Amino acid sequence: MMEKKTPTLKEITPRSQDYSQWYQDVVLKTELADYGPVKGCMIIRPYGYALWEAIQADMDRRIKETGAVNAYFPMFIPKSFLEKEKDHVEGFSPECAWVTIGGGTELEEPLAIRPTSEAMICSMYAKWVGSWRDLPVMINQWCNVVRWEKVTRPFLRTTEFLWQEGHTLHATAEEAEEETLRMLEVYRGFCEEMLAMPVVAGPKSEAEKFAGAKRTYAIEAMMGDGRALQAGTSHNLGQRFAEAYGIEYLDKNMQRVRPWSTSWGVTTRLIGGMVMTHGDDSGLILPPRVAPIQIVIVPIPPRKGDWNEAILPRARELQRRLRAAGLRVHLDDRDTQQPGFKYADWEMRGVPLRLEIGPKDVEKNQAVLVRRDNRAKAFVPEGELAARAAELLAALQSDLLSRARRFLADSTTRVSAWDEFKDVMNGKRGFLACGWCRDAACEAAIKEETKATVRVMPRDAGERPGVCIRCGRPSPGEVLFAQAY
RNA sequence: CGGGGCGUGGCGCAGUCUGGUGGCGCGCCUGGUUUGGGACCAGGAGGUCGGAGGUUCGAAUCCUCCCGCCCCGACCA
Structure with a gap:
């Protein structure tokens, strides 16, 4: 394996020059997101949304493994609902967006656009839970929420963002605490295993707690500029929400008692964290497990003649084989761009592996695999391609995590x-x-x-x-x- | 919400101070030559200069108000 030094991309501000500008350049130029007409409301473009879908798919599976099920609750929350828990409303009302007019007439009661759904979901739990046999209740929802932030940045802090929020009820304080910690661990595991983003997990201070929570736990990641990013939270809500929203049930002793509740969530901020954790001056570096494209095939045209004759059919065949091996493969068969341009373009977009196939390779029955993180090149016989590609992707995934762990430790x-x-x-x-x-x-x-x-x-x-x-x-x-x- | 900066073809900018026929680079389109690390030549399309008022014979340029974005501070996943 040979290594090449990092060429700089003219579109992207070097990190050392201006980290914040670098982040913005990367997010916009790689088409993860774009600014929309409303402040803080970004458009998540297909490439960025594909990342979110990958995150969702795996996280959803992990959440369901804990026993939670998915549902959907309304985005409009009556003002009176939100006001039932004192700390909660105090914490969230400054950043609430309100709907006061509907169908051309003023509403009798303003509706908050959910900043989080404790109020809505706990209100429904009050209706649904009556017996100790109903517990535990473990419902998750994937949705958007709105928080009127003063300062916004794509993925890291937006007015509207996508997330999942889990809301659970338990018979005992111990069970609620267990659930809170279980989900914290699910988040920690996800960040490390899928995003290769190491985090520090633990409880928050009183000042940093979720509005209305008894105790908040969080995972925190370290970004390249030395600032921490809260990447997920898990709250033990004690009995405060159960009390505020009137959730009670009859226990085995026929006593009316209040359950203990929790809530937990991760957001599209994870994408921002992943960008900052791995990216370099050439752009994104995506962890293979969530990369929308894991391998991009760049065919090299022959000096003379048509690449349709030998090169492209070969490239298509390799794509088919790699796909059959379960890999996400894109063939860049644009005949309007030169190979060099494509290298730079896909590197910027963070595709973990590049496969080059040209006249010389066809002749030798081989292909070239190049890693995005260190640009190490390997000449691989065609028969071993799928296996080597899978190996390299696995190595890249684990190297990204090791490197990020070292950075976290050094930081x-x-x-x-x-x-x-x-x-x-x-x-x-x-x-x-x-x-x-x-x-x-x-x-x-x-x-x-x-x-x-x-x-x-x-x-x-x-x-x-x-x-x-x-x-x-x-x-x-x-x-x-x-x-x- | 306070302080600062900026709004000019899709993107990045010059022009604004000192009013007088809107320009450059990239991108885009067409044709040709190219293609193993961001190609080149030729031709071409594309702009109510953020919006609304005002001053003036005449406004991208001066004045007023409004809107948006970015950065820095107080709140937040």
Whole structure:
């Protein structure tokens, strides 16, 4: 295998020059998304939507494996429903979009366009649940939600976004906590196995909790510019929503009791996270497991004569065989573009493997396979193509994860002094592991001075008791601070 | 929602200060030569200069208001 150095693409701003511009260039130029007429409402283009479909398909399977089933609830939520849980409404009303006119007349009661569906779904649960035999209830829905954000960026924060939201009811506090953690683990596993995006999982601080939740857990990924991205959340809602929405049932002792609820979700933000986790100055690098196209075949025309005679039929045959082996293969048979252009174009779009087939290859009964991540070239006999392609895709998938894991580790700095904290946060940023007294005032002060917030309190936090990075009071365990997207 | 920047063929920009027949690059279309890392030549199409008012003989250019986008801050998946 030979390696080639990375050529730069003129369409894409180098990451080192302007990370945020790089991200925007990549998303637009690779046709993942485009801006629409309404601020914050992007169009997810076919290539981007294919990624979402791949994410959906696998995540949906994982969700169903936990026992949840899919359903669909309305997008309009009556104002009075939303207002039943005090913290919930306080948290979400600032970013709610309201419908006040329908069919030309003012509505008696304004309808919120769902920012999340706890209010709607819990209201229905109140109607559906009456007996201990009805539990647990585990319903998931795939839908769009609207949150009127001030600052928007494609995939990372949009006014309207797509997600899945699961809502469950359980007989005991323990079961609810188990469910919350189970889904957190489902998300963590998905991000690592499918997106090759390593994450840190753990509970959020009180300040960072979901509006109305008893406890919020999250997975956090680290982006190339040293900022953390919340990639999924799982909430233990305790009995607060059950109480607010009047969900109760008769238990085995014929007592009226309230169930315990959870909710959990991941969004199209995952796509943004994946773009930033793997992309380079040439554009996207897509993990093979979710790449809409895993292999692109670029036929090389002969010096003289028609490529229809020898090259294209061969290329079609290879496509057929690779497809038969279960791979997603695209043949770029445009005769209007030169091979060099196609190389650059498909690299920008992040296709994991390129297959070149030209006169010399046909002669030797071989083809050339080139990896997107390191541009390593391999000359492969035709008979071994499908097997080698599958091997290379698997290697690429796991190399992406290893590389991202190394980056995550390199981006995590253990600090023990406040000055050190500020220095790192002003420099390379990333995750800062340190003690924290758990006082919200201290957390707020740290945010004020450094823009960093508590991202998660990792599982092994209790193993590292110490003192608060800012005030010096005792810390029960280490937490991770970072500037967040 | 505060501070800053920007709206000119599909995209990126010049022209605006100092008013006087809207231009460049890329892309697109046609024809030809090309094709193993972003080809070249020739010809061609495409614009109510973000919108509405105003000033002026005359407005992309000056004035007023509005809209949108981007960046930086306070809220968020």
